[in-house]
Amino acid sequence: MARPRSFDPDHVLHAAERQFRTSGYNGTSVDDISAATGLGRGSLYAAFDGKHGVLLQAMAGYFARLAQGPRTMLDGPDEGALDRLHAYLLRAVHGVPLAADVPPAPDRTAAACFAAKMALEIGASDPEVQRLANDCFSVVRTAVAECVRAAQRNGDIDPDADPDDLAYLLLTVIRGTDVVGAYGHGPDRLTSIAESAFALLPRPRHP
Amino acid sequence: MARPRSFDPDHVLHAAERQFRTSGYNGTSVDDISAATGLGRGSLYAAFDGKHGVLLQAMAGYFARLAQGPRTMLDGPDEGALDRLHAYLLRAVHGVPLAADVPPAPDRTAAACFAAKMALEIGASDPEVQRLANDCFSVVRTAVAECVRAAQRNGDIDPDADPDDLAYLLLTVIRGTDVVGAYGHGPDRLTSIAESAFALLPRPRHP
DNA sequence: GTCGTATTTGACAACCCGGTACAGAACCGC
């Protein structure tokens, strides 16, 4: 028996995430978050324990959304695994959508991986952020490696290649496109890079 | 006939760069720069026009050092071009040295490309920084593409491959390792990624 | 309807930041 909170935590965290992505962590003030979310300072502190708490919870929500992508796009039968991998790589360069019904990249500014941006900005001095970011990386990397194994079983990728190494490489390319995008290059260039990476995947030798 | 400045501008810019790399732009205060360089606020403002001016000049100095690497490591005869490319990629994941006699990466924190870090943090709202960062990218990318062409002439890389596309891809991998490094992965992992990328370069078909 | 509880709101104090102004010091040319 008490007053219920009058806001949707997910909506608040999305708005905060957008703010962090566009202005960075240190470039975002509590007032900015307050304005972006409509919540007062007091409510923000009570519900999320301040700026840092908002960041951690926003990253946790991002992790959940991020992990959804590989699950729906990469899992499946061995047949077609290579095509699924191809489709996933092409989409991954455009970022992770804020919600299921929101297009992935409203502006390129906020297209870069949220976790990657935070890890580069403050990960070195914030182990918790670094760990969360690496979790984001690991969950996708594991899924990609599994998809590579599936493609290998289907005879579409050289069975001698190490699937984990390939997954590391492919994900490194994806993260690299975040940086290249920050340089000002357009989506077509990033897509081209992803295509090049895919094209170089080791095919099985035809005897 | 006047008092000469009592500091070495290069040394000051190096110290400022290190500070920016470890704390980010918005995470670094003028007092931090003052402490790191030993200069007073007044001198800093007179010589470099404040925090933003320090950043721009530090990035310009970084650009000069960055451009030196490819020139000394990639240029040369067609014979051995592939080996030079290999050596360059392996070194590039360890970062750009602050000075010629300083080892490249004292700590992994500051190993990520300075330009990439700044572009991701403030490039979206600071066109000048974005342009400078992209210049850093372009100068290396051009050199790598030229080295790829040399390797193609020497018969070490598939002549049908587009050297510019390959250069984009390789440099994207290098930038991606900055992010992966920020996740906490060690130099051995980053080296492994670079090796994987190199191993996947398209070799000429043996008829 | 009334009461208790949790949320909300707005304001507040302490602090930090960037940029400037000013006084003192150091150096070079003469």
Next chain:
DNA sequence: GCGGTTCTGTACCGGGTTGTCAAATACGAC
């Protein structure tokens, strides 16, 4: 030695930032 000019260090100012608090508010249980 001496003057002029530039550099150096420090104090200062307006503005912005963070974290907290007390009063006002809204809702549900009884």
